[in-house]
Amino acid sequence: MADLGVGQDTANTIYTESQSALAVARNLVFHARTNHIEVHYHYVVESLSAGEISLAYVPTECNLADHFTKALSCEKLEAFRKALGLLPFVD
Structure with missing residues (x-):
């Protein structure tokens, strides 16, 4: 958002119904089952770690x-x- 000239004080919240996606994004430990995850996954993990986004479960x-x-x-x-x-x- 800063690149667009729009300031923001809080993280954007991404809502998902996938508990598996939440678990993988929050657990930074490498697993054999996650070794073929695409590049955009790593961007999400980096953004989550930097506090730029937050993840929330929605049933x-x-x-x-x-x-x-x-x-x-x-x-x-x-x-x-x-x-x-x-x-x-x-x-």
Whole structure:
């Protein structure tokens, strides 16, 4: 953000429903299963260590991004629609 001329006092929070991704990013110990992780992972770990970002878990049922990425039941779609403040579709 500083490169864009926008000051910021707190870290950006990245919300994810992947507990595995949180565990890998927070645990800096090398594991055999993580030796083929791509370069952008290392950037996330460096940013986390520098305090530029923070990671937070959001349960699947509370994740509003699911509205855009997964097939949903009518009830769940209606709940997400209300949470986003969208008006119902009317014929």
